[in-house]
Amino acid sequence: MAESWTNSSAAADLLIGLDRAAPQALHRQIETAIREGIRSGRLPLGASLPPTRALATDLGVSRGIVVEAYQQLVAEGYLSSRPGGYTRVAAGPAPASPAAAVEPATEVRIDFGYGRADVAHFPRAAWLRSLRRVLTQAPNDRFGYSSGRGVPELRLALADYLNRVRGTVATPDTTVVTNGFAQGIALLVQVLAARGARRLAVEDPSPDDDARLHARAAGLEVIGVPVGPDGIDVTALAAVRADALVLTPSHQWPTGGVLPAPARAAVLRWARANDAVVVEDDYDAEYRYDRAPVGALQGLDPDHVVYAGTASKTLAPGLRVGWLVAPRALVDDLAAAKVTADRGGSAVDQLAFADFLAGGEFDRHLRRMRPVYRRRRDTLLAGLARHLPEFRPAGVAAGLHLVTWLPPHLDEDAVVRTGLARGVGVHGVGPYRLTPGPQGLIFGYATLDPPAIDEGLGLLAAGLRAH
Numbered sequence: 001m002a003e004s005w006t007n008s009s010a011a012a013d014l015l016i017g018l019d020r021a022a023p024q025a026l027h028r029q030i031e032t033a034i035r036e037g038i039r040s041g042r043l044p045l046g047a048s049l050p051p052t053r054a055l056a057t058d059l060g061v062s063r064g065i066v067v068e069a070y071q072q073l074v075a076e077g078y079l080s081s082r083p084g085g086y087t088r089v090a091a092g093p094a095p096a097s098p099a100a101a102v103e104p105a106t107e108v109r110i111d112f113g114y115g116r117a118d119v120a121h122f123p124r125a126a127w128l129r130s131l132r133r134v135l136t137q138a139p140n141d142r143f144g145y146s147s148g149r150g151v152p153e154l155r156l157a158l159a160d161y162l163n164r165v166r167g168t169v170a171t172p173d174t175t176v177v178t179n180g181f182a183q184g185i186a187l188l189v190q191v192l193a194a195r196g197a198r199r200l201a202v203e204d205p206s207p208d209d210d211a212r213l214h215a216r217a218a219g220l221e222v223i224g225v226p227v228g229p230d231g232i233d234v235t236a237l238a239a240v241r242a243d244a245l246v247l248t249p250s251h252q253w254p255t256g257g258v259l260p261a262p263a264r265a266a267v268l269r270w271a272r273a274n275d276a277v278v279v280e281d282d283y284d285a286e287y288r289y290d291r292a293p294v295g296a297l298q299g300l301d302p303d304h305v306v307y308a309g310t311a312s313k314t315l316a317p318g319l320r321v322g323w324l325v326a327p328r329a330l331v332d333d334l335a336a337a338k339v340t341a342d343r344g345g346s347a348v349d350q351l352a353f354a355d356f357l358a359g360g361e362f363d364r365h366l367r368r369m370r371p372v373y374r375r376r377r378d379t380l381l382a383g384l385a386r387h388l389p390e391f392r393p394a395g396v397a398a399g400l401h402l403v404t405w406l407p408p409h410l411d412e413d414a415v416v417r418t419g420l421a422r423g424v425g426v427h428g429v430g431p432y433r434l435t436p437g438p439q440g441l442i443f444g445y446a447t448l449d450p451p452a453i454d455e456g457l458g459l460l461a462a463g464l465r466a467h
Helices: 010-014 026-039 052-059 063-076 124-137 152-165 180-194 211-217 234-238 261-274 328-342 347-358 361-387 412-421 450-466
Strands: 175-178 199-204 221-228 244-247 277-281 305-310 322-325 392-394 401-405 440-444
Touching: 010 026, 026 063, 052 063, 124 347, 124 361, 152 175, 152 322, 152 347, 175 180, 175 328, 180 211, 180 244, 180 277, 180 305, 180 322, 180 328, 199 211, 211 221, 221 234, 234 261, 244 261, 261 277, 347 361, 361 401, 361 450, 412 440, 412 450
Parallel strands: 199 221, 199 244, 244 277, 277 305
Antiparallel strands: 175 322, 305 322, 392 401, 401 440
């Protein structure tokens, strides 16, 4: 049998295999392997080859054999070598440079993007203090795999906070910590589908990702329920048969309607009659400017409502911290799905957020940010009145965005294109509808300072006048 020799280090890097029974001399075999590597581009121009002694050791041959192979390839121009230096590849195409980034046709200089907190105001010093306390004081077992519900400290802190601020009926045992709302709704859809759910109802308009995306991926039918000025149309909902309903009752996304008490009661009657689950997406309830906060729907019927919240709009989306407060019948399945998804998430981040909450830092951060966002909201409203008086604002009392309904002679896609041509990013309501409806624009203001807001509105207005 022919004997061959390969090794897992230097020789393997060059893909050199020696056949000692072959008629070709060993140094010729080495030359051939390296030459083919250069010609194929696998060994690019400028690549360093192993020292002759190291390669000889790996191949189990004398150093002279490797030296002879290298010298022949240097003579042919494939390699270059100098005393005391590396032997390098001297032939072949130059290494490919990274592809140049494709520049957008028009740079968006002022972006009224929505759904984003101003992460420049993230309370780094306070968060660092929480991290230090966690790393020095947390019990050792907290750094193992979690049960899927989340660390006990965070579930306790969340239940206390949500009951105090949002009027929920939450306990540590009914709270599941997730990696943001996106994972929370994905886990919930997964659990409901496994329990036989076949149809999910959503507000129309509503976000086109998260709930709708995961429901369709799980094979559920998605049904849209129209939205009026105050939120979901409960008259239309009464005719819907679904296993779950995703709702934003405290600040409808994106129109900003607040569901009144009679409509809330109607939603809960619908849930009981259909043995359905209402998913309450409470995405920006902490930011109220012109009216008192509205309590969570979950507090009225914790057996039929799953309360979903997140730190993405209040602290930073990069933390990936969210939570579900679920009916007890769903908690075990949600925790099991969470373990399957990621073994429970980051204990350090959860413990830090628990300390941040319990120490009052979260409340202090919100108190600092409310006037910041309110000034930006006020600037946006004043700018709309001055530059674009035909645009009708709605949903202005809370959150980090507002909607403007357009006059009949304007098309939202055309307005979006006009803005882009002037370097202004605005976004239409149309992409978030399941059925046609009034045309409007979504203006996020959380990440723009007042001068940029006013400048962006002026540019958009100038573009519309020019057309």
